[in-house]
C-alpha cells in the first residue's frame with residue numbers, strides 16, 4: 001500500500017536558554033498509509049503536538065527522516081517547507097484559527113493563493129468547498145458572525161481546498177460541545193471514506209475511537225500500536 | 233451534509249515531485265495563473281487596505297504624519313521658489329549681458345576737489361575710454377540722473393530727470409505708449425525735447441495728450457515728444473544698485489542736460505550749501521557674448537582703477553548676481569530638503585511604531601498564514617504593502633494639499649490685508665507680493681520620498697513578522 005507519510009527514528013530536542021536539553025521526541029517511527037485515519041493520544045507533555053508540528057512541516061526534526069508522498073522533506077529549507085504546506089497539507093486547529101478580517105471565502109482561499117493560484121477555477125473550488133461544508137450561503141460572512149461549529153467547518157473547507165495529501169487535526173473538537181463535535185467527526189469520517197489521510201491529536205477516548213487506530217505517546221516515545229484492524 | 237466523496241475524487245492528480253520554488257520576487261509578484269498582470273500586487277494592496285481599515289484612527293494618525301511632511305516639503309519649496317524667482321527675474325531685467333557701472337559717493341575724507349563742492353563719480357572721459365578700449369562691447373550707454381521739479385501750467389511734480397542717449401530705451405526694456413523716444417539726432421543737436429515716464433505724464437497731463445506740449449524744468453522748457461508705457465520697477469541690489477522706478481522719469485538728451493543744467497548740483501540744507509559735481513551717474517555696457525561678461529568686467533575695473541585713485545564707482549554684474557542668487561537658492565533648497573527630511577523621518581518613525589504594534593497584535597494571524605503555506609516573503613510583502621498603502625495615501629493627500637499652497641497663501645493674504653492693513657503694508661514687498669511657485673520636482677520628490685519612507689520604515693516590522701517561528705506564532709494568544 002502506498003504511504004502518505006513516514007517518519008523514521010525521529011528525535012526532537014529543544015535546547016533551552018540555560019543549556020538544558022528537552023527531549024520532546026526520542027526516536028519515533030510511524031508509517032501512515034494512504035487513507036489512514038489515526039488518533040494520537042497521550043498525557044500532557046508527551047510530545048503529541050511536537051510530533052504533529054513535524055508532520056505538518058512547521059518544524060524540522062533534530063535527527064531522523066520524514067518522507068511525505070515519497071519525498072524526503074526533513075532537509076528542506078523554510079521556503080520549500082512553506083510550499084509543501086500549501087500544496088500537500090491541511091490543518092485543522094482546536095481554536096479554528098480563521099483570520100478575523102477575512103470573509104469565509106477569503107479564508108478558504110488562503111492555501112491556494114499562497115500557491116500563487118488565484119485563477120477563476122481556484123475561486124470556484126473555494127465556493128465548492130464552502131458548499132460542501134454547508135456554508136454556501138455565508139460566503140461573505142466574517143468569522144465572528146459564525147458559531148464555533150460553523151467556524152470549524154470553514155477551517156475544514158480551508159484544509160481541503162488544496163486537496164492535501166494529509167490532513168492534520170489538533171484536537172478538532174476540543175472547543176465544541178458534543179453535538180457539534182459529532183458533526184465535525186462525521187465530516188472527518190466522510191473525508192476519510194473518500195480517501196483522505198487524517199492524523200488527529202485528541203484527549204477524548206470516544207473521539208479517538210472514531211479513528212481506524214490510536215497511537216499512544218509517553219515521554220517522547222510511541223507507547224503501543226493499536227491493532228490495524230480497521231485498515232483492510 | 234453532501235457526501236464529499238465524489239467531489240474529492242474529482243480533484244486534480246497529485247504531482248509526483250515537489251516543485252522547488254526558485255522564482256524570483258518579481259516573477260512571484262506578477263504571477264498568478266489565468267489572472268491579469270499585477271493582480272497579485274493588487275490583491276496584496278487590497279488586503280493591506282482592508283487591514284488598515286480595521287484601525288481607522290491609528291492608520292489615520294500614521295497617514296497624518298506623512299501627509300504633514302509631504303505638504304511641508306511642497307509648500308516650503310513653492311515659497312522658496314517664489315521668492316527666488318522674484319529675485320532672479322529682477323536681476324534678469326537688468327540684462328544678463330549687461331555690466332552696470334555706477335557713480336557712488338566715497339567716504340567724506342577721501343573726496344577729490346576742495347571747498348564746499350565735492351566732485352566724484354564717472355567721467356565723460358571714462359565713457360570715451362571704455363568705448364575705445366573695450367573691444368567686446370556692442371553698446372555703451374551713459375546716463376546722468378538728478379531729481380528735479382517739473383511743471384506744466386499748474387501741475388508740479390518731482391521727477392527723476394534722466395539725461396541719456398537713444399539706446400537707453402532698448403537697454404532698459406522701455407516701451408513707448410505715445411510718440412517716440414530720444415534719437416541720436418536729438419543728442420547731437422542738444423535740443424530741448426523730453427520723453428515722459430508713465431506716472432509723470434499722468435500727473436502733469438491728467439486729461440490731455442502731452443505730445444507737443446512744453447514741460448518746464450528749472451527755467452527751461454522742453455517739448456514732449458513721447459511717453460513710455462508703465463514699467464515695473466527694478467529691484468535694488470545690495471548697496472550698489474538703488475531700486476529704479478522708471479515711471480516717474482523724464483528723459484532728455486544727455487547733451488541737453490549738460491548744457492542746461494551742468495554737472496554741478498547745489499543743495500541747500502539747513503543754512504549750509506553743498507555742491508556735488510558728477511559728470512555721469514551710470515554707464516551701462518552690453519557685452520556681445522555671455523561668456524565674455526566676467527572678463528569684460530575685469531577689463532573695465534582695471535581701466536577705471538588707473539584714473540580713480542579713490543573708489544567712487546561700483547561695478548554691478550547682473551550675471552554674477554544671478555549666479556549668486558542661484559547658489560543661494562540651491563542652498564536654501566538644500567535646507568528645505570533637510571527640514572522636509574526630518575519631517576518625513578518623524579512620519580516614518582510613526583509608521584514604524586504603528587506597524588510594530590500591528591505585527592505584535594497579529595502574531596497569531598502570521599502563524600496561521602505561515603501554516604497555510606505563506607513564505608517569509610509573503611509575510612514581508614503583506615506588511616510592507618500596508619506601510620506602503622499608509623505612506624502613499626499620506627503622500628497623495630500631501631500632494632493634494634500641496635496644490636492648495638497658492639490659493640491658501642493668496643487667500644490668507646487677502647484676509648490679512650482686510651484685518652490688519654497696517655501690518656501688511658509694513659511688510660517688505662518681497663513678502664507682500666510673494667507668489668508661491670509649485671515646483672514639479674518637489675511634488676515628485678516628496679511623493680517618492682514618502683513612499684520610500686514607508687518601505688524603509690516598514691521593512692523592519694515586516695521582516696520581524698516574517699522571521700517569527702510559525703509554531704510560536706500559532707500559540708500566541
Ligand SMILES: Nc1ncnc2c1ncn2[C@@H]1O[C@H](COP(=O)(O)OP(=O)(O)OP(=O)(O)O)[C@@H](O)[C@H]1O
Pocket residue numbers: 014015016022023024042043044045046047048049050051
Ligand atoms: N518550543 C519548545 N521549547 C522547549 N520545550 C518545548 C517546546 N515545545 C515543546 N517543548 C517540550 O516538549 C515536550 C512535549 O511537548 P508537546 O507540546 O509536544 O506536548 P503535548 O503532548 O502536545 O502536550 P499537551 O497534551 O499538553 O498539548 C514538553 O516537555 C514541552 O515542554
Ligand SMILES: [Mg+2]
Pocket residue numbers: 048049050
Ligand atoms: Mg499539545
